[in-house]
Amino acid sequence: MSQHSPKINDPKKYWLDDSRNVRKIIIAIFVVCAGLFAADAFYHKHPHFAAEEWFGFYAIYGFVMCVGLVLAAKLMRVFLMRDEGYYDKDE
Amino acid sequence: MSDINPGLILVVGAVLVPLLPQTLRRWYLLALPIIGFVHVHTLADGTSVTMEALGLTFEVLRVDALSRVWGYIFNIAAFLSMLFAWHDKDTMQQVSAPIYAGAAIGAVFAGDLVTLFVYWELTAISSVFLIWASRTERAYKTGMRYLLIQVGSGVILLAGVLVWYTQTGSIDFGKIGIGTLGGNLILIAFGIKCAFPLLHNWLQDAYPEATVTGTVILSAFTTKLAVYALARGYxxxxxxxxxxxxxxxxxxxxxxxxxxxxxxxxxxxxxxxxxxxxxxxxxxxxxxxxxxxxxxxxxxxxxxxxxxxxxxxxxxxxxxxxxxxxxxxxxxxxxxxxxxxxxxxxxxxxxxxxxxxxxxxxxxxxxxxxxxxxxxxxxxxxxxxxxxxxxxxxxxxxx
Structure with missing residues (x-):
């Protein structure tokens, strides 16, 4: 850390410091997501592909792909990951 | 002024930077891309300026809708980068950044492949100083690797242009396409700067090692210049x-x-x-x-x-x-x-x-x-x- 180090031990209590408030935000996000998912049934679509007409296609596809990405990256860590100073070693 | 390539405003303007006192430099560096932007705006579509040399016709300025889009955004990016670097008093970066931005703009308005090559190489040579400006051993080594690959792209481009010229008899930078040796070589040169898969690693290697302000500037120009070149030729x-x-x-x-x-x-x-x-x-x-x-x-x-x-x-x-x-x-x-x-x-x-x-x-x-x-x-x-x-x-x- 340099001399510019931010106020790590800032005594001021922020709204987000309270775990109950973080919980409120998470619940709000869940509600919004559920609402958007349900809304998929109520608008007219202009699909290019049949899959786009399936109920909740974009939400499910995005979710599955994100989970798959994280799992694949986890697997890649095993054989791709090097420690951070790996390329700093002198030849 | 209507026959000047807008990139030259930043390139030539950068040369004067070391002569100015620091307080003036900041304003001057902000003014250059504004002048450049206005200049791009005043150029009419279809403007073409040619020069004869070595028995060839070089189109040093060509304006059309495609080059104009890139001309606008590159000047905006240069302005925003200079604004972000407002606090910075490093002469090395204050000179190399506008040359780099200007070279990229110059390349966008180049109507022939040789003029493109000249600006293409100038972006490589000027941008490496934004990495070296970190002034660490690590940045020095990264900069050398970056320079090798960037200049390599330029050399392949030059080879491609020479072969293309012998095959077609033209150096005009228009639709190129793959299938000929010249066209393929030029695609590889563009592909290196565009970070195609397996030609990409210079990007992740070099950009994070540049200075705080240098990375912002680097992120805007080199790869997007390559995107422009691909859109034009392929x-x-x-x-x-x-x-x-x-x-x-x-x-x-x-x-x-x-x-x-x-x-x-x-x-x-x-x-x-x-x-x-x-x-x-x-x-x-x-x-x-x-x-x-x-x-x-x-x-x-x-x-x-x-x-x-x-x-x-x-x-x-x-x-x-x-x-x-x-x-x-x-x-x-x-x-x-x-x-x-x-x-x-x-x-x-x-x-x-x-x-x-x-x-x-x-x-x-x-x-x-x-x-x-x-x-x-x-x-x-x-x-x-x-x-x-x-x-x-x-x-x-x-x-």
Whole structure:
């Protein structure tokens, strides 16, 4: 850390410091997501592909792909990951 | 003035920088891209300025709709980068940054391949100083590797242009296409600067090692110049669809496991370039307009993201995700701007990335390429995962 180090031990209590408030935000996000998912049934679509007409296609596809990405990256860590100073070693 | 390549305003203007006192330099550096922007605006479409030399005709200035888009955004990017570097008193960067930006603008308005080559090389040589300006052993070595690859791209371009000239008898920079030796060599030269898969590693190697302000400037020009060159020479080349779609997908996996947040952004830059390359490969009017729009918006939101990570690095001395957290308390403005950039790159509705990325997605779908479309959709979800969640939420908000 340099001399510019931010106020790590800032005594001021922020709204987000309270775990109950973080919980409120998470619940709000869940509600919004559920609402958007349900809304998929109520608008007219202009699909290019049949899959786009399936109920909740974009939400499910995005979710599955994100989970798959994280799992694949986890697997890649095993054989791709090097420690951070790996390329700093002198030849 | 109407016969001057707009890039020269920044290139020639940069030479005067060391002669000015620091207080004046900042204003001067901001004024250059404004003059450049106005100049681009006053140039009429169809303007062409030629020079005769060595028995060849060089078109040192050519203005059309395609070059104009890039001319505008490059001047805007130069202005924003100079503004971000307002605090910086490093003469090396104050000179190299405008030369680099000017060279990229010059290349965009080059009407022939030899003029393009000259500016192409100038971007390589001027930009390496933004990496070396970190003045560490690590940055020095990275800069040498970067320079080797960038100049390598230039040498391959020159070879390609020579072969192309002997094959076609023309040095005009128009539609080139693959299938001939000259055309293939030029594609490889463009591909290196565009960070095609397996030609990409200079990008993730070099950009995170540049200075706080240097990375912002680097992120705007080199790769987008390559996108411009591809759009000019290889629109509708089927091969580019497959190259582009690979580019959108593979960097995401690396972005997920990377800890240096500026390197995460470098991977996502690579992924965003993939969308543009796919658009060029599809080559329809909507796809090419989508590519130009995506390059335009991408330069803005990617610069914003690099600025916010640069501010974190400047303030805390590190950009490692594992060492950061709770920055919303000490850097609320940076956090806000970071979220805006993240929303845009994630193509959140009402943000610029949503408009431009949707154009490319729609163009791909309209071309009935369901597999390409599905991979792009996956890549969009992946971008949201690392740029939209990893960068702002986990690192900045984590207590």
């Amino acid at each position: 629109a509708g080349t089927e091969l580019l669809i497959y190259i582009g779609v690979t580019m959108t997908a593979f960097p995401i996996f690396y972005a997920v496991i990377e800890n240096d947040l500026r390197r995460v952004l470098a991977y996502s830059l690579n992924n965003q370039l993939g969308f543009m390359v796919v658009g060029i490969g599809v080559g329809t009017e909507l796809a090419l307009n989508g590519t130009a729009s995506h390059a335009f918006s991408h330069i803005l939101y990617k610069a914003l993201l690099f600025m916010s990570m640069g501010a974190v690095l400047y303030r805390t001395g590190t950009c490692k995700g594992s060492e950061l957290g709770g920055l919303y308390k000490s850097m609320p403005w940076t956090t806000g701007f970071c979220i805006i950039g993240a929303a845009s790159i994630s193509a959140f509705p009402l943000f610029s990335g949503f408009v431009s990325k949707s154009m490319i997605m729609t163009a791909v779908a309209a071309d009935h390429r369901w597999f390409v479309w599905a991979v792009l959709l996956f890549a969009s979800a992946g971008v949201f995962h690392h740029s939209g969640i990893k960068i702002p939420l986990l690192r900045v908000f984590r207590p």
